[in-house]
Structures are given as structure tokens and as C-alpha cells.
Amino acid sequence: MNFQEKILHHIESAKDALALEPSNSNAWMRLREELHRALEAAILAEHVQPDEGVNESVIAKKVETQAEDIDAAPVMERMTEVEPRKSAPTAPLQAESPPASGPSIAETLYEQPITSLQNTMSINDRVRFAGELFSGDVPKLLKICTELETASSFDSAFENLVRHVVPPVDWENEEGASFEFLQRLRRLF
Numbered sequence: 001m002n003f004q005e006k007i008l009h010h011i012e013s014a015k016d017a018l019a020l021e022p023s024n025s026n027a028w029m030r031l032r033e034e035l036h037r038a039l040e041a042a043i044l045a046e047h048v049q050p051d052e053g054v055n056e057s058v059i060a061k062k063v064e065t066q067a068e069d070i071d072a073a074p075v076m077e078r079m080t081e082v083e084p085r086k087s088a089p090t091a092p093l094q095a096e097s098p099p100a101s102g103p104s105i106a107e108t109l110y111e112q113p114i115t116s117l118q119n120t121m122s123i124n125d126r127v128r129f130a131g132e133l134f135s136g137d138v139p140k141l142l143k144i145c146t147e148l149e150t151a152s153s154f155d156s157a158f159e160n161l162v163r164h165v166v167p168p169v170d171w172e173n174e175e176g177a178s179f180e181f182l183q184r185l186r187r188l189f
Contacts, residue, residue, distance in 0.1 A: 011035075113188070115188075116188075117145040157189070
């Protein structure tokens with residue numbers, strides 16, 4: 001069997017292992033082993049010269065000999081300078097055309113409705129929102145989020161939020177966490 005046939009054989013075995021039961025850890029180990037064997041056969045196949053026979057022991061010895069030759073090769077004491085390639089003149093870069101009008105993907109995703117405030121907040125968001133709106137009280141933030149999610153409209157949710165906010169908050173400051181929280185609250189309704 002030549003190396004190309006071995007590669008195909010191991011890949012087919014890997015497919016069979018994957019088809020059996022991928023949730024089984026033994027199947028994954030078999031898949032990994034077969035793919036590793038296919039890779040080894042592919043590496044060995046690179047060393048086969050077209051005019052040589054495909055005697056595997058000869059090729060394996062040749063690969064070992066080449067590895068020994070590399071290890072035994074003297075290190076060059078002097079490096080030679082290589083002249084840089086002269087490249088053909090290129091045309092100046094042209095400015096890209098402006099993108100098509102309309103909202104970007106990020107804007108589209110940011111405007112999509114949400115079902116839960118808590119699910120949209122990372123740990124950092126929770127700490128930031130709690131720090132700016134509830135004097136750092138994260139459990140209070142989560143409790144208020146649950147209440148806001150059950151509100152019937154944005155207006156009633158906003159009124160409830162304003163009642164529970166501790167420090168005075170500038171809802172219009174687009175740089176602040178309060179504005180971002182308000183935007184998420186709008187997406188809830």
C-alpha cells in the first residue's frame with residue numbers, strides 16, 4: 001500500500017470513527033489517532049521521489065538518514081548578505097469607495113429587541129451599572145432588572161428605575177453607563 005492510499009485509508013477510518021458515536025470519548029480518541037496517522041503518511045509521502053519505488057522501509061530509512069544529516073550538518077560560520085529584490089513599480093493605492101448606505105451590522109444588532117436585561121450584561125457591565133446607578137449594590141441592580149423586565153411599557157419601567165436609582169443620574173450623557181443602561185431598557189420594549 002503506498003502512502004497516498006494510506007492517507008485515504010486513515011481519513012476514511014477517521015470518518016467512520018466520527019460517524020459511530022462522537023459523544024463517546026473513545027471515538028474521539030480513535031478519530032484523533034486516525035487523523036494523526038494520515039498526517040504521518042502525508043509527511044512521508046512528501047519524501048518519495050517519483051522515480052523511486054514505494055518500499056516503505058526504504059523511505060523510512062531515507063527519512064531517518066535525512067534527519068541525521070540535518071543534525072550532523074556543520075553550522076555556517078559566516079552569513080552571506082542577500083540583496084533585496086527589486087520590485088516592479090506599483091500603482092498608487094486608490095481610496096476605497098464608501099460603503100453602501102444603511103446601518104452597519106453592529107448598529108443592527110445593537111437595535112435588536114432583547115428579552116432580558118440580565119442576559120445582556122457582562123460582569124463588568126453589572127459592576128459599572130451598579131456603581132453608577134445603585135451605589136455599587138449589584139444584588140439591587142439584579143433585583144431591579146427583574147422588576148423592569150416585568151413592566152408593561154418602557155414608561156412604567158423607566159419610572160420604576162428612577163424611583164430606585166440612588167445618586168442623581170444624568171440620563172442624557174451618552175458617555176455614561178446610565179445612558180447605556182437606558183438604551184438596553186428601551187430594547188426590552
